[in-house]
Amino acid sequence: MKKLILPFIFLLLFTNNAKASQWMTSFEDAQKIAIATNKFILVDFWATWCGPCKKMDSESWSNSEVQALMANFVPLKIDIDVERNLSSKFSIRSIPQVFILDPNGEIVLQTKSYMNKEKVMRVLKKYTYGNKLLQQEYLNYLKKESGDNALKIAEKYFDYSIYVDKEVKNDFLKLANKYLKITNKLYKKEGDKKKNSQRIGLFTDAYKYLIKGDYERTVKNLNDDFKEDKISPENKGFYNFLYFTAYNKLKDKDNARIWYQKLKTDKDSKNLILKSRRI
Structure with missing residues (x-):
């Protein structure tokens, strides 16, 4: 069990110094942080060429009220062109798609298409539960x-x-x-x-x-x-x-x-x- 806990402690120190706007990019690390911090994982599937994804970045994810709610989750961005296997696992056919996952990667919530600030906040407020x-x-x-x-x-x-x-x-x-x-x-x-x-x-x-x-x-x-x-x-x-x-x-x-x-x-x-x- 010590072999599992030690990486968590390292990642916790890193995460505590990070801001809500600083997305993780490693699914495995996000899982460990989620367990260590008693949080669910907030996943944004996106791509560099995706216009609605960029709009969500500038109008939704960058909003201070949204970021305050994001602090209750482990934020994870997955570039579908880079993480093809992970995108396939979650059957991503269109983007943006936002998921809330438990630390084992099981789906709590899945949303499709662009979400404005208000909709993102409604979603995050609903699922702001710890999993201690x-x-x-x-x-x-x-x-x-x-x-x-x-x-x-x-x-x-x-x-x-x-x-x-x-x-x-x-x-x-x-x-x-x-x-x-x-x-x-x-x-x-x-x-x-x-x-x-x-x-x-x-x-x-x-x-x-x-x-x-x-x-x-x-x-x-x-x-x-x-x-x-x-x-x-x-x-x-x-x-x-x-x-x-x-x-x-x-x-x-x-x-x-x-x-x-x-x-x-x-x-x-x-x-x-x-x-x-x-x-």
Whole structure:
């Protein structure tokens, strides 16, 4: 882990002395800075011959109000004529295109075409969230892309979506689901495609509906697809939490009380109850 942290410290020192207007040009370095500073990556795909790109530089990115918001991100400019592989990876067919990425390079937001100052500010304000909650998970995943590490990131993004505004909640839920797909691919690659399938199912269906506020569908999904006597010990607390929270939100006091008593027996009950109150 020390081999990972030391380059971060060097890059942090460099970044702290840089201004918001000083774009990075290395995707790999931007990823490391993003992890070290608990920020998302703001990517501008551009080219020297692109008129709208130059207009964004002069009218949008150079604006002091925009730059103040940019300080909440790791700014990265990618010249599509230089970074052809990266441009291909993100299917860049027209420019300018602006992305907000997590430190692993997964897409949080993608916009196409020129944006004036006002639109850029609206976008940046929406996604001005730190990702300290996921820092250790990012580090673990950077060190080893495994199904277990991808699943931990997915779980954290589900939790993360509880705390963001409704306007962007679905974007982070989509990102969480994307990491669940990555988890399944990695488990398959690792030779155990059914690993943690029950927990993945609880997140994919019941927890997603719970976060969205569809409490009746949460209960229905649990009733239909997850029988209590089939729940594995490691998922028991989370299962009880889902039922308790859904019934509590539905103001079904009798059922909420039943599942609260079950939830209290779990070793992580305090954290789960706090999370329940947040939803």
